[in-house]
Amino acid sequence: MLEARLEQAQLLKKVVDAIKDLVQDCNFDCNDSGIALQAMDNSHVALVSMMLKAESFNPFRCDRNIAIGLNLVSLTKVLRAAQNEDILTLKAEDAPDSLNLTFESSDKDRISEYDLKLMDIDQEHLGIPDTDYSATISMPSAEFKRICTDLMAMSESVTIEAGKDGIKFACNGDIGNGSITLRTVQDVENKENNIEIALTEPVSLTFSLKYLVNFCKAQNLSKTVKLHISNEVPLLVEYAMEGGSYLRFYLAPKIGD
């Protein structure tokens, strides 16, 4: 059986909030290393890969592989009843037809308990190849969100160009064009303001802004975001959480002239 206790419900609330507009029905695959989710959006352009490591829970117990088939809209309805600071416990049997959730207020004067019906979801897993990306950019997640939102007002697509002089986000729309160039920032006092660019070769790729703006809903999960880019392969946008947990989004590029 699964028993997983989170000190603060907000972690799960934020993760589900960040992905529920991209994917609807998906399995939470539980085993002794944690809770994983992999799902594509309906148009097969983006892929979500979530890993909530056992270390992010206290305690975490799951002695078998358990697939918890969830509708994220339904899960959101239940999670709305949890306060951010509530202690959240997930429980499920080995072959579950429901997921038990309890929310305990931090001063322990209220316990809410819900059982959510599960679904049988036949989900195909995709093999994601290990990639040595040509460019890895680490930046404040709020900055990335602002760039994507600003450029989406002008265009459907953004071209991300990483070179030795920095990283450029450029778009071309009906009303004109725009670009934002970022250079390396080293803020010793406030490391979360850093912009780090690791480059092995220059890259330039075009992506749909609609999806990038959607990924930015994960901004609350982490103060920084990492973009991993190589020519001709999907972009990886990664939000890291405490305990080695992460939320990753892969986005297929737009290719051609």
Place this chain on the structure above:
Amino acid sequence: SKQQQSILGFFSKG
């Protein structure tokens, strides 16, 4: 113009 690729063109099934 540029064509949106599918993620399935890059990641293998199974």
